[in-house]
Amino acid sequence: MEDVIKAYEIVKNYAHCTPVLTSKSVNAILKADIYFKCENFQKGGAFKFRGASNAVFSLTADDAKRGVVTHSSGNHAAGLALAASIRGIPSYIVMPENAAAIKKKAVEGYGGKITFCKPTLKDREDTLYQVQMRTGAVFIHAYDNIKVICGQGTASLELLDEYPDLDIVTVPVGGGGLLSGTLTYTKGFNDAIKVYGTEPLNADDAFRSLRDKTIYPSVNPNTIADGLRTSLCELTYTIIAAKCDGILTVTEEGIVEAMRIIWERMKILIEPSSAVPIAAMMEHPQYFAGKKVGTIISGGNVDLGDLPFKK
Amino acid sequence: MEDVIKAYEIVKNYAHCTPVLTSKSVNAILKADIYFKCENFQKGGAFKFRGASNAVFSLTADDAKRGVVTHSSGNHAAGLALAASIRGIPSYIVMPENAAAIKKKAVEGYGGKITFCKPTLKDREDTLYQVQMRTGAVFIHAYDNIKVICGQGTASLELLDEYPDLDIVTVPVGGGGLLSGTLTYTKGFNDAIKVYGTEPLNADDAFRSLRDKTIYPSVNPNTIADGLRTSLCELTYTIIAAKCDGILTVTEEGIVEAMRIIWERMKILIEPSSAVPIAAMMEHPQYFAGKKVGTIISGGNVDLGDLPFKK
Numbered sequence: 001m002e003d004v005i006k007a008y009e010i011v012k013n014y015a016h017c018t019p020v021l022t023s024k025s026v027n028a029i030l031k032a033d034i035y036f037k038c039e040n041f042q043k044g045g046a047f048k049f050r051g052a053s054n055a056v057f058s059l060t061a062d063d064a065k066r067g068v069v070t071h072s073s074g075n076h077a078a079g080l081a082l083a084a085s086i087r088g089i090p091s092y093i094v095m096p097e098n099a100a101a102i103k104k105k106a107v108e109g110y111g112g113k114i115t116f117c118k119p120t121l122k123d124r125e126d127t128l129y130q131v132q133m134r135t136g137a138v139f140i141h142a143y144d145n146i147k148v149i150c151g152q153g154t155a156s157l158e159l160l161d162e163y164p165d166l167d168i169v170t171v172p173v174g175g176g177g178l179l180s181g182t183l184t185y186t187k188g189f190n191d192a193i194k195v196y197g198t199e200p201l202n203a204d205d206a207f208r209s210l211r212d213k214t215i216y217p218s219v220n221p222n223t224i225a226d227g228l229r230t231s232l233c234e235l236t237y238t239i240i241a242a243k244c245d246g247i248l249t250v251t252e253e254g255i256v257e258a259m260r261i262i263w264e265r266m267k268i269l270i271e272p273s274s275a276v277p278i279a280a281m282m283e284h285p286q287y288f289a290g291k292k293v294g295t296i297i298s299g300g301n302v303d304l305g306d307l308p309f310k311k
Numbered sequence: 312m313e314d315v316i317k318a319y320e321i322v323k324n325y326a327h328c329t330p331v332l333t334s335k336s337v338n339a340i341l342k343a344d345i346y347f348k349c350e351n352f353q354k355g356g357a358f359k360f361r362g363a364s365n366a367v368f369s370l371t372a373d374d375a376k377r378g379v380v381t382h383s384s385g386n387h388a389a390g391l392a393l394a395a396s397i398r399g400i401p402s403y404i405v406m407p408e409n410a411a412a413i414k415k416k417a418v419e420g421y422g423g424k425i426t427f428c429k430p431t432l433k434d435r436e437d438t439l440y441q442v443q444m445r446t447g448a449v450f451i452h453a454y455d456n457i458k459v460i461c462g463q464g465t466a467s468l469e470l471l472d473e474y475p476d477l478d479i480v481t482v483p484v485g486g487g488g489l490l491s492g493t494l495t496y497t498k499g500f501n502d503a504i505k506v507y508g509t510e511p512l513n514a515d516d517a518f519r520s521l522r523d524k525t526i527y528p529s530v531n532p533n534t535i536a537d538g539l540r541t542s543l544c545e546l547t548y549t550i551i552a553a554k555c556d557g558i559l560t561v562t563e564e565g566i567v568e569a570m571r572i573i574w575e576r577m578k579i580l581i582e583p584s585s586a587v588p589i590a591a592m593m594e595h596p597q598y599f600a601g602k603k604v605g606t607i608i609s610g611g612n613v614d615l616g617d618l619p620f621k622k
Contacts, residue, residue, distance in 0.1 A: 019330075040578045260615060267351045267611035269578040300578035304571060305622035309615040 001188025312499025351611025
């Protein structure tokens, strides 16, 4: 918890303190009092900027000069490029060549230098290694990095500062960075607050990993929640296994329905990954009914030309 | 202006004081400082609830008992049904049989009693007359009603209360209720603030009416901005002709592009009508460059199954 508070001393200088929204009509549908911490309004459109800015601004001046490097096809890439540009240092991003055009544009817009790789784990790691050798840049992993995890925890710090009496906090889990940061802060703040991770049934590696006490890789999972296709690492697994109250899984249909409810009722754009905790409230109501539930809306980066809503 | 202030004494008890949002990246694209008064977060998803609640709560107890009636296929119908349900009186809504399913659902959700008519002006007016005769309900026109106009003006009251030093206020114009209310308050508040109406080139009846000093009807205009297909009436024409600094027209492509910029950059849902003033800033930059511009985001009611965004 102290580490998250320390991270906040850095992060608060660069990140937005995002609003916490509520909606009577969504509460009526989900039969709970829900507090939406809107990281879709964060810089770069996702909570990832918090972890990235903590990592980037924690570097010594000497390390920072060499720049930062990562592999990511999503929000971490944009968050890191933006944090690096604010510090005035180079960022090198390894992206699969089939990454969405909108994600490439975002990274380039923040001044990130992209190197494309084939969409395989091996080529991604090889390419990263080459870029790192060539540039000497510091590798900032999307979640296997304690500075990143503590940065992500600052979202729940702000949430609980505003609403200290929540019964539950729930977040999506992909690699586990956001969940680990949320657990670290929330359980330190008040151990009685339940914290649930939520993930697609089609990418339920965290659920199975916790159940079987072994880290399963997530192999090409077929889910619309593109931010949650990654697997836990040793670091995030350890934190989650020690502190988490459970992992709840949801269907693809539930994710799209939850996303539609939030868009229609609250008039805000949330990405599929952010709809996963909402879908969990629909599909596992026994955990949430009548409770005060905080949920972190992880981001709002969607491709408007490729939405899942039917007529 | 005093009438809008009086309306606010009523409206503020029922309507949300909506947030005013800003976006550095949108400002950079449009080269102006823009203050978005977000009526998409208003009850019923649009500013229309302001005018409707002022009209409904201004009725005497005897009049109110008979209920209210209107014809509308859009946001006024939902706003009026909601205001009536809050006062505990019946509302009767005449809607064309081809109205969007989502609009019917919204009106029914607020307890409005729908009577369908053929989608012609004549059948709409005939059906309204029949419902009025049968029920004795009070007709609350969507904009040809001074209480409604003053209610709509309360959006600019809140905006200028928060940002009194705007150079320009710009709103979309359909029937002219929002523009008339905005002019009434804004010009009273500070005559030096420019107020522009904005409308689709494909529905430029207000532009032509002002230019030729005669009210042109809007005949089946082909525009995506479904809230702006109506024509001025004598009342709104008179206010607009006396006070407005100009009507700016925009292309359909501009409306979709502006809508996409706001969705992507600000992560909020705005309906096509609300994108019209943003499109005007893109297509007529000479009026806005470097200025502090307030714009009223009129609403966020869109059919997610029928969006205009291309791959």
